[in-house]
Amino acid sequence: MDQVLTGKNLSLGYEKGQDRKVILSDLNFQLYSGQLTCLLGPNGVGKSTLIKAILGRIRPFEGEIKLLDKSPVDYPREKLSKKLSVVLSEPIIPAQMTVEQLVGLGRTPYLKWSGTLSELDRNYVDEALAATKMDFLRKERLGELSDGQRQKAMIARALAQDGKVIILDEPTSHLDLVNRHEIMFLLQDIAKNQDKAILVVTHDLDIAIETAHQLWLMNCGSPLIAGLPEDLILNAQINELLPKDRFFFDPKRGKVNLRSEDSGWEIQGSEDLVFWLEKALKKRKSTFRTEERIHVLENPFRIQVGDRIYHSIAEFFEVSQTSLR
Numbered sequence: 001m002d003q004v005l006t007g008k009n010l011s012l013g014y015e016k017g018q019d020r021k022v023i024l025s026d027l028n029f030q031l032y033s034g035q036l037t038c039l040l041g042p043n044g045v046g047k048s049t050l051i052k053a054i055l056g057r058i059r060p061f062e063g064e065i066k067l068l069d070k071s072p073v074d075y076p077r078e079k080l081s082k083k084l085s086v087v088l089s090e091p092i093i094p095a096q097m098t099v100e101q102l103v104g105l106g107r108t109p110y111l112k113w114s115g116t117l118s119e120l121d122r123n124y125v126d127e128a129l130a131a132t133k134m135d136f137l138r139k140e141r142l143g144e145l146s147d148g149q150r151q152k153a154m155i156a157r158a159l160a161q162d163g164k165v166i167i168l169d170e171p172t173s174h175l176d177l178v179n180r181h182e183i184m185f186l187l188q189d190i191a192k193n194q195d196k197a198i199l200v201v202t203h204d205l206d207i208a209i210e211t212a213h214q215l216w217l218m219n220c221g222s223p224l225i226a227g228l229p230e231d232l233i234l235n236a237q238i239n240e241l242l243p244k245d246r247f248f249f250d251p252k253r254g255k256v257n258l259r260s261e262d263s264g265w266e267i268q269g270s271e272d273l274v275f276w277l278e279k280a281l282k283k284r285k286s287t288f289r290t291e292e293r294i295h296v297l298e299n300p301f302r303i304q305v306g307d308r309i310y311h312s313i314a315e316f317f318e319v320s321q322t323s324l325r
């Protein structure tokens with residue numbers, strides 16, 4: 001497992017005339033080949049700014065980024081494209097272009113003056129189509145693909161480019177649940193099987209935890225936290241992503257949960273049943289209160305309060321609106 005991209009003591013931001021607007025400071029990171037890394041953080045924290053610096057589009061105010069042996073800003077453009085490929089979140093895609101033509105564009109940095117693909121280039125295109133399971137759609141026009149298929153075509157283009165590092169900015173943001181998982185598992189496979197270092201910017205914590213080998217967590221004013229998702233959950237650093245007064249990450253459920261200090265109810269029963277009933281109750285926290293203890297029972301599912309029995313949460317809410325107050 002090699003470090004292919006590193007950042008040391010970085011300070012990043014934008015310059016306007018004499019003014020410097022520092023967005024990120026004291027930033028350190030290592031991106032490893034063979035791993036899928038997900039970068040998470042709230043809107044505006046500076047994720048895109050970091051990506052721009054990695055792509056050499058902005059120069060660090062301080063510190064250094066190293067892509068293999070040198071800084072991205074020191075690579076000639078074409079050489080950089082052979083080391084690093086990018087899939088942006090809102091690419092401009094010509095609808096008439098076929099999948100095969102798009103993936104062929106990934107070979108642009110390698111083309112000779114004639115501009116035509118050599119046999120070797122075509123092999124890369126074929127391999128990229130096979131790795132993304134897009135072979136059967138190679139002649140399809142991009143305008144006629146589903147969003148998920150289009151995203152896979154973009155990933156195939158990045159693969160054909162054959163860089164060591166692939167960066168994707170919110171690649172799953174427009175996709176349904178199944179496609180989001182599929183794309184992320186595909187990226188996980190590519191990282192492992194093709195020894196790529198893949199960095200994905202995402203807001204999807206659930207899927208990042210499920211699929212990433214490493215997480216990078218960014219939050220305003222704190223250093224970047226990097227680690228295995230499971231370590232960050234067990235040592236509670238995952239909470240750095242959340243406003244701690246209102247939310248916490250529940251390690252048992254693997255989910256973000258709302259804090260409730262004074263819940264206004266007491267529930268007894270098995271952990272799973274209590275969890276789901278409490279979830280439903282939290283959504284009604286402003287309207288629901290009871291002094292009586294709530295028992296939640298299974299086989300068959302029922303909720304008991306005093307001697308009253310309810311057979312679903314909906315029924316409990318409906319009746320308790322009047323009887324429990």
Ligand SMILES: Nc1ncnc2c1ncn2[C@@H]1O[C@H](COP(=O)(O)OP(=O)(O)OP(=O)(O)O)[C@@H](O)[C@H]1O
Pocket residue numbers: 014021023041042043044045046047048049050
């Ligand atoms: N070209 C620019 N010039 C000046 N400030 C900028 C520029 N681009 C971004 N910023 C500022 O940098 C900060 C971080 O923005 P950035 O886009 O990096 O955040 P982000 O974490 O990617 O957010 P999101 O999750 O919403 O995409 C914001 O305050 C933004 O206004």
